Amino acid sequence: MEKIIIEGGARLDGIVRISGAKNAALPVIVASILTDKENKINNVPSLKDVDTTCQLLKGIGVRVERSEDGQVIADASHINDTEASYDLVRTMRASVLVLGPLLARLGKAKVSLPGGCAIGARPINLHLKGLEMLGAKITLEHGYIVAEAKKLKGNRIYFDIATVTGTENVMMAAVLAEGKTIIENAAREPEVVNLASVLNSMGALIRGAGTDIIEIDGVTKLKGGEHTVIPDRIETGTFMVGAAITGGDVEMKDCIPEHIEPLTMKLREAGAYVDTGEGWIRVRGNGRTESVDVKTAPYPGFPTDMQAQLMTLMTISEGTSVITETIFENRFMHVAELRRMGADIKVEGNTAVINGVTKLSAAPLMATDLRASASLILAGLAAEGETVISRVYHLDRGYEAIEKKLSALGAKVRRIK
Numbered sequence: 001m002e003k004i005i006i007e008g009g010a011r012l013d014g015i016v017r018i019s020g021a022k023n024a025a026l027p028v029i030v031a032s033i034l035t036d037k038e039n040k041i042n043n044v045p046s047l048k049d050v051d052t053t054c055q056l057l058k059g060i061g062v063r064v065e066r067s068e069d070g071q072v073i074a075d076a077s078h079i080n081d082t083e084a085s086y087d088l089v090r091t092m093r094a095s096v097l098v099l100g101p102l103l104a105r106l107g108k109a110k111v112s113l114p115g116g117c118a119i120g121a122r123p124i125n126l127h128l129k130g131l132e133m134l135g136a137k138i139t140l141e142h143g144y145i146v147a148e149a150k151k152l153k154g155n156r157i158y159f160d161i162a163t164v165t166g167t168e169n170v171m172m173a174a175v176l177a178e179g180k181t182i183i184e185n186a187a188r189e190p191e192v193v194n195l196a197s198v199l200n201s202m203g204a205l206i207r208g209a210g211t212d213i214i215e216i217d218g219v220t221k222l223k224g225g226e227h228t229v230i231p232d233r234i235e236t237g238t239f240m241v242g243a244a245i246t247g248g249d250v251e252m253k254d255c256i257p258e259h260i261e262p263l264t265m266k267l268r269e270a271g272a273y274v275d276t277g278e279g280w281i282r283v284r285g286n287g288r289t290e291s292v293d294v295k296t297a298p299y300p301g302f303p304t305d306m307q308a309q310l311m312t313l314m315t316i317s318e319g320t321s322v323i324t325e326t327i328f329e330n331r332f333m334h335v336a337e338l339r340r341m342g343a344d345i346k347v348e349g350n351t352a353v354i355n356g357v358t359k360l361s362a363a364p365l366m367a368t369d370l371r372a373s374a375s376l377i378l379a380g381l382a383a384e385g386e387t388v389i390s391r392v393y394h395l396d397r398g399y400e401a402i403e404k405k406l407s408a409l410g411a412k413v414r415r416i417k
């Protein structure tokens with residue numbers, strides 16, 4: 001079991017390059033199932049979840065090659081299976097994204113129903129309802145979803161919740177369905193837009209991605225192509241908070257400022273200096289930050305994936321902050337760990353009230369989920385003394401070489417076996 005050790009107190013100073021977005025790379029790689037032509041995907045981050053996705057595709061007969069510089073080549077011309085096994089889905093619930101493409105390309109799919117996860121039950125009922133409305137017959141057998149469809153037909157689909165991967169799953173099924181599909185209350189996340197533009201460059205006819213109504217005219221075949229994954233807005237936000245919490249001066253480059261606008265506004269409100277430009281954001285600390293209130297929401301609202309990281313900053317800000325988590329029912333796992341460092345946080349249902357303290361004190365901590373792990377790293381940077389974080393495999397799912405990037409900015413951080 002690896003651990004990460006952080007000696008607190010160092011400012012973060014310098015320039016950090018933002019990697020490709022995990023949550024854009026996964027669906028774009030999976031979309032290669034939709035065609036028998038080769039797809040080249042650039043700016044793919046080297047993360048555990050990307051490894052799992054490539055392993056999943058290889059397991060059903062897709063030729064997948066990866067290069068050191070972040071390119072993935074995928075060729076599904078000889079796809080020979082339609083099953084995503086339990087042990088793969090167990091390690092990465094985003095494996096359910098193969099449902100739509102397998103149904104569209106081969107007319108059948110067998111995917112393990114994902115279990116719950118640390119942050120919530122995370123059902124996929126909306127994915128299944130959407131695919132059924134496109135004509136799929138879906139049954140549950142021994143923990144597996146078994147889906148079949150002679151030919152998918154376009155339909156009008158309304159999502160009660162703007163589900164990100166649900167929108168992606170249905171969109172990938174609809175691009176090869178007969179006729180028109182309209183998705184209402186679609187997710188508007190940049191990762192959905194990235195997927196839609198990749199599908200359109202493969203010959204799909206998708207309009208409205210990025211708004212809550214997406215229209216798709218089915219086509220008979222898709223071609224291959226070369227695509228690029230957008231930068232990771234959550235990695236960007238994590239380093240932005242790192243600069244503010246250590247009173248440092250950090251430039252995030254190769255990022256897209258408007259994708260993390262809600263955090264920029266909150267950090268400015270808290271008193272940090274945030275400047276943005278074409279492909280870069282610069283954050284400078286400005287003494288102790290002020291407390292701000294935040295309510296997470298689907299894009300373009302404040303991202304739930306940044307909630308834990310901002311809470312860490314609030315634990316040592318001046319005043320009282322109220323943070324409300326509206327997306328997942330159990331996304332305060334980091335609170336207990338932060339309390340052990342001296343944070344003053346009260347949780348009432350899906351709301352946390354944080355009274356800022358002047359200092360956190362280092363402690364042995366345990367990571368519970370991907371973004372909570374990032375919040376503990378940030379706490380360790382700001383705390384007095386040496387923080388030791390265990391179960392860092394959570395971190396490796398979503399952050400490419402985070403301790404190398406932090407050390408390059410001056411942090412005293414190392415990983416031990």
Ligand code: EPZ
Pocket residue numbers: 022023026094120121122123124125126127128161162163164165166187191304305327328329370371398
């Ligand atoms: C995506 O998860 C991201 N993962 C998550 O990032 C992110 O936190 C989440 O969107 C919200 O932004 C990927 O893109 C791979 P949802 P997803 O479906 O698609 C409920 C990270 O840290 N819901 O938008 O699974 C669900 O329970 C990860 O990188 C249903 O009830 O999230 C949740 O409460 C964590 N039924 C809400 O909707 C469904 O069929 C939003 O979930 C689907 C979702």
